[in-house]
Amino acid sequence: MKTKNVEISIEKNNKFNRQILFVIFIFTLLLYSNSIKNNYALDDNYVTVTNPKQPNNPRIEKGIKGIPQIFKTHYVESATQSFEYRPIPLATFAIEYQFFGSNPHVSHFISILLYALTCMLLFTVLTKLFKNYNLVFPLLITFLFIIHPIHTEVVDNIKCRDELLSFLFGLCAVYFFIESMEVEEKKLKQSALTVLFLILGLLCKQTIILFVILIPIIAYFFYDLKLKNFLYIAGSLFVVFITYKLFKRSMVHELETIREFVFFENPLYYEHGFLNRIPFALYTLGYYLKLLIFPYPLSCYYGYNTIPLSDWASPFIYVAIIFFMVIGIYALIKLPKKNMLAFAIIVFLLGILPFANLIKPAVGIVAERFVYFASFGFCIMAAHALLRTFKIDVTNKSKFKLQGTKFLTCCIGVLFVFSVLVVSRNTKWKDELTLLRNDADNFENSCNLHYLIGSTLSPEIFKMQGGIKRQEMIKEATFHYQQAIELMKEGVKEYPTDFTTLNNIGTIYMNVYNDPVSAFTYFKKALQVKSSDMMTRYNFAFCYEKRNMPDSAIYFYEKMIKSDAKYPPVYIQLHGLYIDKKEYLQAINTDKKAISLNPAAANLRVNLGNSYMLNKDTLNAVIQFKKAIEIEPKNYPLQNQVEFFLKSISPSYK
Numbered sequence: 001m002k003t004k005n006v007e008i009s010i011e012k013n014n015k016f017n018r019q020i021l022f023v024i025f026i027f028t029l030l031l032y033s034n035s036i037k038n039n040y041a042l043d044d045n046y047v048t049v050t051n052p053k054q055p056n057n058p059r060i061e062k063g064i065k066g067i068p069q070i071f072k073t074h075y076v077e078s079a080t081q082s083f084e085y086r087p088i089p090l091a092t093f094a095i096e097y098q099f100f101g102s103n104p105h106v107s108h109f110i111s112i113l114l115y116a117l118t119c120m121l122l123f124t125v126l127t128k129l130f131k132n133y134n135l136v137f138p139l140l141i142t143f144l145f146i147i148h149p150i151h152t153e154v155v156d157n158i159k160c161r162d163e164l165l166s167f168l169f170g171l172c173a174v175y176f177f178i179e180s181m182e183v184e185e186k187k188l189k190q191s192a193l194t195v196l197f198l199i200l201g202l203l204c205k206q207t208i209i210l211f212v213i214l215i216p217i218i219a220y221f222f223y224d225l226k227l228k229n230f231l232y233i234a235g236s237l238f239v240v241f242i243t244y245k246l247f248k249r250s251m252v253h254e255l256e257t258i259r260e261f262v263f264f265e266n267p268l269y270y271e272h273g274f275l276n277r278i279p280f281a282l283y284t285l286g287y288y289l290k291l292l293i294f295p296y297p298l299s300c301y302y303g304y305n306t307i308p309l310s311d312w313a314s315p316f317i318y319v320a321i322i323f324f325m326v327i328g329i330y331a332l333i334k335l336p337k338k339n340m341l342a343f344a345i346i347v348f349l350l351g352i353l354p355f356a357n358l359i360k361p362a363v364g365i366v367a368e369r370f371v372y373f374a375s376f377g378f379c380i381m382a383a384h385a386l387l388r389t390f391k392i393d394v395t396n397k398s399k400f401k402l403q404g405t406k407f408l409t410c411c412i413g414v415l416f417v418f419s420v421l422v423v424s425r426n427t428k429w430k431d432e433l434t435l436l437r438n439d440a441d442n443f444e445n446s447c448n449l450h451y452l453i454g455s456t457l458s459p460e461i462f463k464m465q466g467g468i469k470r471q472e473m474i475k476e477a478t479f480h481y482q483q484a485i486e487l488m489k490e491g492v493k494e495y496p497t498d499f500t501t502l503n504n505i506g507t508i509y510m511n512v513y514n515d516p517v518s519a520f521t522y523f524k525k526a527l528q529v530k531s532s533d534m535m536t537r538y539n540f541a542f543c544y545e546k547r548n549m550p551d552s553a554i555y556f557y558e559k560m561i562k563s564d565a566k567y568p569p570v571y572i573q574l575h576g577l578y579i580d581k582k583e584y585l586q587a588i589n590t591d592k593k594a595i596s597l598n599p600a601a602a603n604l605r606v607n608l609g610n611s612y613m614l615n616k617d618t619l620n621a622v623i624q625f626k627k628a629i630e631i632e633p634k635n636y637p638l639q640n641q642v643e644f645f646l647k648s649i650s651p652s653y654k
Contacts, residue, residue, distance in 0.1 A: 016135075017124075020123065020135075021123065024116070024119050024123055024142060024143075024146065025116050025119075025120055027143075027146065029112060031146065031419060031422055031423065032111075032115065032156075032426060033112070034426050034427065035108050035155065035156050036105050036112070037105060037108075038104065038108055038156065038426070038429050039430065040104045040158065041157060041430075041435050042159070042301070042432055042435060042452075043159045044157070046075075046159060047060070047089065047093050047158065047159050047161070047162075048097065048102070048107065048158065049061055049097060049101075050102065051102070052101065059073065059077070059094065060090070060097050061097065063094055063097055063098030066094045067091045067094055067095075070087050070091050070094060071091070071251055072252065073252065074257070075087075075089075080258070080260065081258050082255065082256065082259075083257050083259040085251070085252055086162045086204055086205055087203055087251075088165060088200065088203045088204045089161045089162040089165055092110075092165070093161070104158065107158045108156070110161070111156070111158060111160070114161070114165065114168060115154070115155045115164060117168060118167060118168045118171065119145060121172065121175065122171060122376070123138055123139065124175065125171055125174050125175050125178065126141055126142060128175070128178045132395070133394045134394040134395070136394055137383060140383040141379050144379040144383055144414075145376065147414075147415055147418040147419050147422060148292075148295065148375055148379065149295040149296065149298060149418055150291055150292060150295045150298070150371060150375060151375065152298065152368070153300065153367070153369050154369050154372050156425070157300070157369075157429065162205040163205060163372055165201070165204040165205075166201045166207055166208045167208075167373065169200045169201035169208060170198070170201050170208045170373075171211075172193075172197040173193075173194045173195075173201065173208075174214065174218065176190045176191075176193040176194045177190070177191075177194045181222075194215070195240050198211065198237070199240055199247075202240070202244040203247075207373065210350055210351055210354070210373045212237050212241075215233065216234070216237075217343070217347070217350070220338070221338045221340075221342075221343045260500055262498055262500040262501050262504075263304060263491045263495040263498045263501060264303050264304040264305075264448050264487065264488065265303055265304075265448070266303065266304070266357070266361040267304055267309045267491075268357055268365075270494075270498065278358070279317055280309060281356040281358035282356075283308075283314050283316045284307070284355070284356045284362075284365065286314075286317060286323075287307060287316055288352055288356075288366060288370075288371050288374070289320065289323060290316070291371070292371065295418075296421060297443070298368060299439040299443050300436070300449075301367075301446060301448050303446060303447060303448045304446075304447050304487070305445040305446070305447060305487055306365075306449075307365040327348075328345070328349065331346055331349070340380075341381065341384050345381065347374075347376060347377030347380065348374055348377030348381060349377070350373075350374075350377070351371060351375070352374040364448075386410065386411070390406055390407040390410070433456050436449055436452050436456060437453065440480070444483075447491070450481070450483040450484035451480070451484035451488075451504065453476075453477070453480040454478075454481040454484060454512070457477035458477055458511075460473065461474055477512070481512050481513075485505055485508050485509075488501050488504060488505050492525075496525070499526050499529040499530045499533070499536075502529065503523065503526045503533070503535070503536050506518075506519040506520075506521075506522035506523040507539065509522065510542070514546075516542075516543040516547050519539070520540070523536055523540040523543060534566075535567070537560055537567075538560065538570055540556060541553050541556035541570075542573065544556065553573070554574065554578075557573060557574045561590075568597060568598055568601075568604075571591070571593060571594030571604075572594065572604075572607070574586075574587075574590045575587050575591055575607050575611065578590060578611075579610075579611070579614065582614075584611055584614050584615035585615065587607075587611040587614075587615075588608065588612065591604060591611050592608065594607070601631075602628040602629075602632040602638065605627045605631065606624070606625065608624045609624035609628065612624060625642040629642060
């Protein structure tokens with residue numbers, strides 16, 4: 001049966017464009033609406049308060065008052081790490097916390113709004129860039145971008161607000177740059193806004209540098225500019241970098257950057273030599289291509305051994321070589337003609353090559369958020385391929401012909417399948433444990449996924465009373481820790497200087513398997529790599545304690561104190577060991593040192609009070625107990641304990 005040609009006429013005017021923008025906004029909201037009910041998930045604790053009962057982010061807890069501190073500190077500030085500078089996303093979380101408190105549903109709604117605004121602005125920018133094409137072209141690109149499942153991480157992971165804001169500000173910069181090219185009387189104002197949004201984007205995440213490079217590419221492909229115009233653009237972009245660098249230097253130049261990497265994040269941190277990286281980089285590019293074309297299954301974390309350290313035997317490598325050579329050669333040939341597909345290819349390559357693990361290793365090896373920008377170029381390429389496949393000429397601005405309904409059927413099919421994948425993936429981000437369990441099922445060789453599941457389950461196990469559910473949870477945690485430890489052991493054979501992994505293995509043996517003998521071996525190796533680490537030194541000494549070797553434990557604990565260790569658990573353990581040995585004066589001295597480090601800790605006062613009491617110094621014991629109550633006046637169990645003690649030594653006490 002033959003189908004008739006269907007002719008569709010689209011009148012390109014402002015009113016129609018506004019209607020399309022409204023459809024884009026509503027469709028995006030509906031597509032991600034089921035993520036609003038999600039809770040906090042992976043790494044959200046870095047950027048906001050994920051546990052109101054035990055606040056974990058002091059800067060955010062201050063609300064608006066915390067913003068000055070946010071601009072004067074690194075993006076991540078923890079006891080062990082301090083790195084990156086992304087103050088604007090953190091400031092938005094502080095403002096949000098000021099008005100809504102710790103509310104993941106508000107955060108998810110804001111993420112969806114930012115993504116919807118991004119997609120609306122993307123369509124607006126595309127209509128300006130492709131003004132000589134039929135409106136169906138930018139519309140198809142936009143909807144391919146909206147529905148691509150690889151964007152679920154950026155939208156569903158609250159932490160990725162930095163990525164959302166950076167991309168949004170980048171599009172704003174592109175929009176005002178285009179305006180400056182087309183409206184001469186507003187050139188200075190639009191140029192200033194271009195610079196402003198690029199600076200704002202840099203204060204969100206440095207991936208906006210891709211937009212800084214994109215702007216001169218747009219200038220070349222879409223405008224006939226003279227040399228002085230390019231110099232003007234280059235000067236404006238130079239102002240962006242100088243302004244950002246000076247501002248950042250004035251805020252955090254005195255702060256030390258501390259960022260530790262482990263092999264299961266990316267083995268390339270321990271692999272030296274550029275040539276060794278080439279097959280791994282090609283594998284990475286091939287894997288990204290697979291994710292962009294067939295975005296299933298997805299993972300919140302890849303890393304070792306999900307992405308293996310490839311040699312030249314992997315088929316991904318040869319797929320990548322062929323694909324990227326073909327599109328690269330095509331783009332170079334068509335570059336002088338300012339071909340639209342060449343533009344799309346260059347945008348795609350601009351977005352994907354920096355994350356290929358060639359110049360700099362990427363945390364997690366690959367990540368869906370890393371190709372957020374690259375997917376923009378990919379969607380232009382995909383839209384072009386669809387239109388060419390169905391022989392649709394979009395150079396006619398007023399109308400285009402559809403050969404039957406094949407094109408519409410194909411578009412609806414892609415729209416349906418990708419939308420189903422997006423909606424389904426949203427549910428996997430329900431909470432951290434749901435996400436990790438799902439992704440570990442799909443990526444059984446991911447060392448970090450197994451380790452994270454075990455680490456997430458462990459505190460929950462301690463909160464639960466005995467029963468079948470607790471036993472099942474213990475079994476699950478043990479299984480994932482076992483998977484993680486086997487992969488970690490493989491890694492430290494290859495990378496024996498990976499301090500963090502050695503320490504993690506020792507911790508698992510100690511805390512999960514109650515095997516201090518095996519733990520001791522790995523803590524010892526970790527100290528050979530980094531002898532100054534207080535936690536590892538403590539764990540090393542604790543192994544002796546667990547092996548019922550108190551004298552050796554005391555020796556290494558005291559050695560830490562002599563080296564001016566400010567690690568509170570050392571003093572607490574020493575207190576118990578001295579009490580067991582009836583060395584009460586030693587216990588008293590240790591307790592006093594602990595209190596000097598942390599005078600606001602009521603439990604340390606109780607320890608000192610007990611030491612005094614055992615040393616038959618009742619008066620000083622009572623003084624310390626009372627100080628403990630003054631520190632924690634609402635600690636009623638402590639009050640009852642102290643009152644019971646006071647009554648036992650003085651029946652007349654009331």
